[in-house]
Amino acid sequence: MVYDLSKELDKKRAAERFQFLLNKGVKIELTERKKKRTIQQNAYLHALIGYFAIETGNTMEWVKQKYFKLLCNKELFVREKEDEFLGHVKYSRSSADLDTGEMTMAIERFRDWASQEAGIYLPEPHETEMLEQIEIEIKKHERYL
Numbered sequence: 196m197v198y199d200l201s202k203e204l205d206k207k208r209a210a211e212r213f214q215f216l217l218n219k220g221v222k223i224e225l226t227e228r229k230k231k232r233t234i235q236q237n238a239y240l241h242a243l244i245g246y247f248a249i250e251t252g253n254t255m256e257w258v259k260q261k262y263f264k265l266l267c268n269k270e271l272f273v274r275e276k277e278d279e280f281l282g283h284v285k286y287s288r289s290s291a292d293l294d295t296g297e298m299t300m301a302i303e304r305f306r307d308w309a310s311q312e313a314g315i316y317l318p319e320p321h322e323t324e325m326l327e328q329i330e331i332e333i334k335k336h337e338r339y340l
Contacts, residue, residue, distance in 0.1 A: 232290070232298040235320075240290070240302055242326050243309075243317045245333035248340050250315050255340045260287060267308045268301045 198209035216223050240263075241255075264272040264287055272288045282300045293301065306317045318325040333340065 232293050232295055236295065236298045236302070237290075239320050239326070240298070242329045242333065243302065243305065245336075246317065246329045247309055247313075247315060249332055249336050251313065259290075262308070263301070263305050264290075267304045271297055271301055297331060 196212065198205040198212075200206050202210060244255050244263060245255075247262070248255045252257070271293065272290075273284050273285055274288050278284050282297045290298070290301075309315045309317050311329065318329070319333075320326075
């Protein structure tokens with residue numbers, strides 16, 4: 196059951212349910228639901244990755260996996276696990292699993308890195324005119340990306 200603890204009725208229901216389970220002495224899992232990344236964040240990231248790919252001659256997938264995830268945000272994306280057949284493996288977490296705060300941080304790190312290390316300015320979300328131009332450029336180059 197999901198309870199919205201900003202609402203009084205849900206607070207009461209959650210407390211009653213918790214007390215009921217506490218009295219039963221059972222195992223429970225208590226987790227916080229965080230907001231997933233937004234559609235706007237996803238579109239913004241897509242534009243930044245596409246522009247960076249055009250500027251560097253890479254594919255969007257390469258930029259996303261190697262620069263955005265591995266180089267700029269390794270601790271957010273790289274996970275490790277033991278596999279029955281492969282042994283110890285590293286894999287990349289999906290950006291769809293990030294909450295809005297993690298996505299904002301990841302994008303800011305990528306923007307900072309692009310500017311400082313690659314000399315490529317990536318616009319802020321409010322720079323709509325430049326972002327519109329980037330979308331046009333991505334469409335022109337999409338068969339190469």
